[in-house]
Amino acid sequence: MSEGPRHPAPILLVLALRWLAFGWMLTVALVSGQIQRPVEAAIALLATGCWTAWLTVAAVRRMRLVLAADVAVAIALNVVYGHIYPPHAMLTNHPSFMGAYPAAAVAACGVVYRLRGGCAAGLVLGFSLPFAYAANEIALDRLSFLQVLTMIGGGLSYVLLGGTIGAAARQLNALHERATRDGQRAARMAERQRIVAQIHDDVLQQLGRLRAGIREMSGGPALDAVAEGIARQESALRSLGSAEPDPPPGVVSLHAQLAELVERYGDVPVRLITAGPFPLPTGMATEITAAVAELLTNVVKHAQAHQVWLTVLPDGGDITVTVRDDGVGFPPGQDTGGLGLRLSVQARVHRMAGSVRIRSSPGHGTEVELRVPKGNDHG
Structure with missing residues (x-):
């Protein structure tokens, strides 16, 4: 005391x-x-x-x-x-x-x-x-x-x-x-806003002009890859500026964990789209991130995709996480060796009282939707 x-x-x-x-x-x-x-x-x-x-x-x-x-x-x-x-x-x-x-x-x-x-x-x-x-x-x-x-x-x-x-x-x-604590939080927010303004007024504008100039040069795949890399850095900087302060103990940002996960998959561009930071209990966020990691690994190994979209949106009292690719897809009802991973994904989601839905067709890619009720921390 x-x-x-x-x-x-x-x-x-x-x-x-x-x-x-x-x-x-x-x-x-x-x-x-x-x-x-x-x-x-x-x-x-x-x-x-x-x-x-x-x-x-x-x-x-x-x-x-x-x-x-x-x-x-x-x-x-x-x-x-x-x-x-x-x-x-x-x-x-x-x-x-x-x-x-x-x-x-x-x-x-x-x-x-x-x-x-x-x-x-x-x-x-x-x-x-x-x-x-x-x-x-x-x-x-x-x-x-x-x-x-x-x-x-x-x-x-x-x-x-x-x-x-x-x-x-x-x-x-x-x-x-x-x-x-509120005063410190307000000070961090003010500092964050100052940094965001500086990034927007200087760094992002310079990156945008540089990317536009590279694309106008029509320099082939190499320059296109450089332009794509600049675009990813722009997206990362914008996400940094929109991030919220650190969540309270026992709670983590699902957006932050998924953004860190996406950075590991350089072979296939993954575009992360969220409607906010989504603060969740640590166990729940860890289970969702692990399930998404297995799905992304499956895409890299089997889908032959050129682009992946990872979307996190609120849906009433649920959170919907969708992984969609533009790969080869598969016929309905087929359970390939790669898609056998859905069993482990489903096991994680079911522990959180959630559900998994898979939609695919040959030549039109695959979409996997994870729906998890908020607050079900069974991790």
């Missing part, structure tokens, strides 16, 4: 509470007229003021020891309060000398150690109240039922305060972390 708050606001509010409580202590000491041991009261005020000043200006490194000392100071103030006031004063409604200062220690523990820390500090401080009563010459065995309830209620108020502050600090820190 972290010892330091990520957001400074709660601990600053606790510090403000300390100074207000210390000011109340000074006011009560000067105007109440109830303090019967002024020397002890002056020492307590001086020690509390020095402690508060040190907490304000010091760079606290060992937070655990500081908070333990803070709770000890709060306990001491409870006991000193009973000692410097007239006997049985704690059973009256006179203004409290210590005021809310002990509560600041409980609140600080709640800020740093959250709900459990705040409740634990409040419980420890609550257990100090019988000692404060004893210092005020109050016989605990002679307390009435209502007086006992009052003492217990005072202790429970510390516990409630610590728990409330701890829960609030945890929520504030969660909001702070979320705002930080």
Whole structure:
């Protein structure tokens, strides 16, 4: 568990509470007229003021020891309060000398150690109240039922305060972390947009002019291959510019995985067409990518294709992945050695509660459609 708050606001509010409580202590000491041991009261005020000043200006490194000392100071103030006031004063409604200062220690523990820390500090401080009563010459065995309830209620108020502050600090820190992540995401998006604009204004325009110039030269297959390579680089740059920021943990971009897969198949041009990044659970995206890899390998080995189209589109609650080639095709119902791979493809897709459809005819290529419901991560 972290010892330091990520957001400074709660601990600053606790510090403000300390100074207000210390000011109340000074006011009560000067105007109440109830303090019967002024020397002890002056020492307590001086020690509390020095402690508060040190907490304000010091760079606290060992937070655990500081908070333990803070709770000890709060306990001491409870006991000193009973000692410097007239006997049985704690059973009256006179203004409290210590005021809310002990509560600041409980609140600080709640800020740093959250709900459990705040409740634990409040419980420890609550257990100090019988000692404060004893210092005020109050016989605990002679307390009435209502007086006992009052003492217990005072202790429970510390516990409630610590728990409330701890829960609030945890929520504030969660909001702070979320705002930080959103800010970082916005900064990455802004930087990405700047790079995209630069690519569009400079690199893509230059590549487009170069490709057009090469095609106008009519230099034969070699130059055509160079122009085709430039076109693929243009497509890759445009995909880079349209990519979204990194998905959350446990989720990957299907578009990114398929784009990486397509780069491995240089023998046959593969055109990837998607309607977005398609963030999916890691297992599901891995299974789909593996199925597509087997299909592309099958095309390279058996289809004699010149072009392959890989399309990923949403279809209601499903994702449709289509691999289509312009190869030799095969008669309906024929199961060649290459198309035997469809069994392993179907096995992967069926694990995700999906379906596979194959359409082909001789001389007109082959189309394989994978349909997978979103969210079925069985990988």
